[in-house]
Amino acid sequence: MSALADRTDDRWDDGLIARSRPVPDEPDGEDGDEGDDALVRALSGAGSDGGRTPPPPLSPEAQALRSRLEALRQLVALSRTRLDGQTLAEAGRVLDEAAARRGLSAQHTVVAIAGATGSGKSTLFNALAGVQISETGLRRPTTAAPIACSWSDGAAGLLDRLEIPGRLRRRPRETPEAEALRGLVLVDLPDLDSALGVHRDHVDRVLALVDAVVWVVDPEKYADAVLHERYLRPLAGHAEVTFVVLNQVDRLPGEAADLVLDDLRRLLDEDGIALGEHDEPGATVLGLSALTGEGVGELRELLGQFTQERGAATRRISADVDRAAGRMRPLYVAAGHPGAEISEQARAEFEDRLAEAVGASAAGLAAERAWRRNAGKACGTPWLRLWRWYENRRSPRTLSGLAALAAIGGRGAAQAAEPQSPAEAEVTARQRVEQAVRAVADAAATGLPDPWAQAVRETAVRGGEQLPEMLDEVALTLGPAAAPPGTKPPRPAWWPAAVLAQAAMTLLQIYGGLWLVGQIVGVLPPHLLPPVLLMASGIVGGPLVEWACSLAARGPARRYGQDAERRLRQAAAGCGRARVLEPVAAELLRYREVREQYAAVARLSTSRA
Incomplete structure (x- = not known):
């Protein structure tokens, strides 16, 4: 744009107004990489003389805008990989337009005059300029393209941004009243309800770029639906500009003008536009007659004060940020306040499901049974061990187990004890894992806005x-199948004593039996009581030792099984954390960062956001 501003043929074309002095070239804007500080200083009037004087400190309003723009930039950057470009288009446009306003004249305030056909906006434009600039008449539409009038030099860059050519740029009449409007750039727009689409395009394009708008209505069309539904209602947040x-209040007799103004205020209130009454910020509403001059001086005075404040650009951009934040709210804030983290209950349930899928509980029980079975082999009586060996040789364990179950519970219990095929077991385990993943994802996504929940x-x-x-690898590594054939659980220190006992x-039993046999065959003198007592003590003592060992083995066996289950459960939980919980937690952390940035953009507390 600065290149266009330097071109000779783009200097002010004053038409019928004689040049009173040459128009100097507008200084180039600053480099576009200085960040929001330069932007907000430009909007607040800092450094407008090219840096010859130190810039004044930023106002609280400008500082707040700087923080919000930075937060909006961070918000867009964090959201690009989660939201589509069309969703972030408005936020990007706000950032682009805010950056475009940097480097342009901060001493000027661009105000557009907009209205419907026959509202008299061009007449008002000429009355403020003090000279016939914009064509008026009964022919409709009268204004075919935006026409600009500037009360001071240096606004060429702003008008280049509005794409207003030099032939449509004018100067006001040099009067004492004109000095009060120094810094004002007034733009007369085509009719917003024009039958020609190109005229409406001009209106929409310029309204998106100016610092403030003067809406001109007449007594007949002040309630026009096009004006309220298409323009005033969507721009309700821009009330301060x-x-x-x-x-045409001269056409209303008596108190009719006050009645119409009251009804206009009512409509504006229904549109959501705050009214600047009782020293409160909001829209300015007044009646005037551009034809007779009634009220034009009051409007000129209000525009002069508004221009001298030099805060219109900041307020306009802040209002644009407000509107963008309002439209993006469903993307970052859900109806219910989310925890934005995985609850301990959801984590525990997820790990329990993974442990079930990997068979941790069954592995623990198997390890406990193996420990106790090993204890029974070591501490059992030789005769019982011999009988068990004989039973195992006579029939497979699985068949004997099924027969026992059938005898106890019938055919159904035997069928229930049949092991699953490897394919069926794999399908069941995969389904359990998928169910666990879906459950923890749903729990983590509860309360999140739809894009982030997805x-x-x-x-x-x-x-x-x-x-x-x-x-599967964990089960093969740490499960019962991972132990080499013949591997036995570790034995406690008291096992050798139990074996000796x-x-x-x-x-x-052997000694008593031999003694008794010797007496029977006559080799030893007959005395039955000692050998019988020895045999009885051995026969009774063996089961007692085995029973005592089984009692003593319960605690170590249970701990051994619990250790096996815990190792398998921890390994499965570690896999679940690495593959699911940690990525989900990272996604939730990104959402929390985004939500904090949105709270800064929308000027909300984090708890409300």
Whole structure:
């Protein structure tokens, strides 16, 4: 734009007004990489003389805008990978327009005059300029393109941004009243309800770029639906940079003008536009007659004060940020306040499901049974061990177990005890894992806005794709099948004593039996009581030792099984954390960062956001 501003043919074309002095070239804008500080200083009037004087400190309003723009930039950057470009288009446009306003003249305030056909906006434009600039008449539409009038030099860059050519740029009449409007750039727009689409396009384009708007209505069309529904209602948040004037009050007899103004205020209130009454910020509403001059001086005075404040650009951009934040609210704030983190209950349930899928509980029970079975082999009586060996040789354990179950519970229990095929077991385990992933994703996404809830679910599903295979490796590494054939659980320190005691009981039985046989065959003198007592003590003592060992083995066996289950559960939980929980937690952390940035943009507390 600065290149266009430097071109000779783009200097002010004053038409019928004679040049009173040459128009100097407008200084180039500053470099576009200085960030929001330069932007807000430009909007607040800082450094407008090219840096020859130190810039004044930023106003609180400008500082707040700087923080909000930075937060909006961070918000867009964090959201690009989660939201589509069309959704973020308005936020990007606000940032682009705010950056475009940097480097342009901060000493000028651009105000557009907009209105419907026959409202008299061009007449008001000429009355403020003090000279016939914009064509007026009965022919409709009268204004075909935006026409600009500037009360001071240096606004060429602003008008280049509005795409107003030099031939449509004018100067006001040099009067004492004109000095009060120094810094004002007034733009007369085509009719907003023109039958020609190109005229409406001009209106929409310029309204999106100016610092403030003067809406001109007449007594007949002040309630026009096009004006209220298409323009005033969507721009309700821009009340502080809005003027609404009821023109042609000279046509209203008596108190009719006050009644129409009251009804106009009512309509504006229904549109959601705050009215600047009782020293409160909001839109300015007044009545005037551009034809007779009634009220024009009051409007000129209000525009002069408004221009001298030099805060219109800041307020306009702040209002644009407000509107963008309001439209983006469903993307960052849900109806219910989310925790934005995985609850401990959801984590525990997820780990429990993974442990179930990997068979941690069954592995623990198997380890406990193996420990107790090993204890029974070591501490049992030799005769019982011999009988068990004989039973195992006679029929497979599985068949004998099924027969026992059938005898106890019938055919159904035997069928229930049949092991699953590997394919069926794999399908069941995969289904359990998928169910666990869906459950923890739903729990983490509860209360999140739809885009972020979907992102959390997709992250969990992606992480869970390889989780069944990882759990299979864990089961093969740490499960019962991982132990080499013949491997036995570790034995406690008291087992050798138990083995010796069982051996002593066996020796007593053998010694007593041999003694008794010797007496029967006549080799030893007959005395039945000692050998019988020895045999009885061995016969009774062996089961007693075995029973005592089984009692003593319960605690170590249970702990051994619990250790095996815990190792398998921890390994499965580690896989689940690495593949699902940590990626989901990272996604939730990103959402919390985004929500904090949105709270800064929308000027909300984090708890409300």
